[in-house]
Amino acid sequence: MTGTYHIWTIGCQMNEADSRHLASQLEALGFSETNRAEDADLAVLNTCVVRQQPEDKAVRKLTSLGGIKGSRRPGMIIALMGCMVGKREAEDLAEQFPFIDVFTAPSQTDALIEYLLQHDAYSHLNKVQVELADYRLPAVNRDKAITAFVPVTLGCSHVCSYCIIPYRRGPDRSRKPEEVLDEVRSLAAQGIKEVNLLGQIVDRYGFDLEEGINLAWLLKEVAKVDGILRVRFLTSHPAYMDEELIRTVAETEKVCPYFEIPFQAGSDRILESMRRGYTQADYRDIVSNIRRWIPDASINTDVIVGYPGESEEDFLETMNLTEELRLDMHHIAKYSPRPRTLSAKMKDDVSTEEKERRRTVLDERVTKINAEKSQKILGETVEVLVEEFQEKKNRWRGRTPHNKLVFFEDDANRLGQLVSVKIEWAGPFSLIGVPLA
Ligand code: SF4
Missing domain, CATH: 2.40.50.140 (Nucleic acid-binding proteins)
Known part of the structure; x- marks a missing residue:
């Protein structure tokens, strides 16, 4: 055995998928998993900075691991991965947390693998093992799960005003279809029954690949893999949700009638400031089109309350759109400025109390809508x-x-x-x- 590893993960499904890939790479190198980061020879923190709360959690975890390394485990390797790692940020973090041994960017584990190869303790690792330990290696279903996340687009080029993702995950690019399909086949052979194709804007899949390869095509191909019973995809951006994709969901039996399409705000003024690239009317049209093809489709969304300059009227437009569309699930976030984003330069002028009030009012409303919609399933x-x-x-x-x-x-x-x-x-x-x- 090469040593033990532990990966601590917080944040989105993309991070979960990255952690699973990294685990497969480390196991190809002969590492074995241990349950506690404190006991590991290699502790990896896979982080999220989309909001302040997960970032604070990662900093607390990092500080505690640094203390353990300093007092009783000097040989422990601490790796920081995920969205906390950007070029500029890595320099600051290295100063603030000098015990971090290696920084590795989201979905790019090369820096960590390279570091291990240079490390005296792992100099025995041979070329074959290293070639095996490639991020493109199909993830191993270590926890015997039934569902798996499979990244298909990495990064994002959209640059919504409030979002830090493009600065940390880089521009968007599609994974090669054969790489994705190999991974799905491998997961199916390991007992996975449902795959969730992932991307920050998953419906952009294929924009950089040869003609005819897009998400609709990929969904049909994935649905053909033996052993796969269900296929989902997330997260979609309204600007790329086209008729071909909706029809594919409607007509491909194994593709679930389920969409995740954030609307973020009901006010066109706020949507423009967010640089989302659509209006309230565009979003409404997409929902009608989905419901025309799939009347009972389940549609989940994300909403931000308290964005800079959001007036009571703007907020009421969000409430009204929510009321009108009656979607299935709403992830509501209170706006918080993220470093380097466009909106961080704006005045964060909705008070903390008001953000909480808007979140609560909207949350109560959507919970009521959920409860009413659920009642229709009773007896079914x-x-x-x-x-x-x-x-x-x-x-x-x-x-x-x-x-x-x-x-x-x-x-x-x-x-x-x-x-x-x-x-x-x-x-x-x-x-x-x-x-x-
Ligand atoms: S589409 Fe906008 S919100 Fe989504 S990851 Fe890209 S920049 Fe962020």
Whole structure:
């Protein structure tokens, strides 16, 4: 064995996928996983800076690991990965946390692998192992999961005013289709039943590849892989959600009728300041088009409240759009300025209390909408892909094609199966039912 590793991960599904890739690389190098970062020879923190809270958490974790390294584990290698790592930021962080041994950018693990090869303790690693330890290596399903995230576009070139991602993950680029399909085949052979194709703007997939290769094409190809029962994709940008993609979702059986399309704000004035590239009317048209092809499609969205200059009228437009569209799930974030972004230069003029008030009002409203929509599923039979057995509650947990969370009890082993469940209780965020024979 080469040594032990632990990867601490926070943030989006892209980070989860990156961590899984890195784990596969490290295992190809002979490392084995340990449960606690404190005990590892190599501790990797895969970080997120999309908001202040995850960044603060990563700093706390880093500080605690630095203390352990300084007092009792001087040989421990500490690697910082993910969106905290940008060129400029790495220099500042190296000064602030001199115990960090290596910085490695999101979805680019080369710097870490290179560092290990140069390190005296790992000089025995041979060329074959190193060639195996490539990021493009299909991820290993180490935790015997049923669903997996597969990145298909990396980075983002959109530069929305408030978003730090393009500065940390670089411009967008598509992974080669054969690389993605190899990974999906490998995951299917390891027991994965559902894949979620990932990208900051996943519906841009293929813009830099040969003609005819786009997300609609890729979804159909992934759906053909033996063993894969369901395919999803996220996150979409309204500007690229075209009819071909919607039709593909409607017509490809294994592709779930599920969309994640952030609208972020209901006011055109705020959308323009955010540089989102669409209006409220454009967003409304997309939702109508999806519902024309797939009347019961599930649509999730992201909303930001308290963006600089957001007046009460602007906020009411967000409330009205929410009320009118009645989407399925809303991730609501209170605006917080992120370094180097365009909006960070604007006056953050909505008070903390007002941001919280707007978040609460909107949250109450969407919870009510969720509860009302859920009631319609009561008494229905849904198809659940079972992802996990919850020992403590003695029940199975899975999801419907519309991504609704379902719990049910059953003595039989249902892991990884598609089970028909009759819904007997429906809350705003989950459903409980009984399996049918
Ligand atoms: S589309 Fe906008 S919000 Fe999404 S990652 Fe790109 S810049 Fe950020």
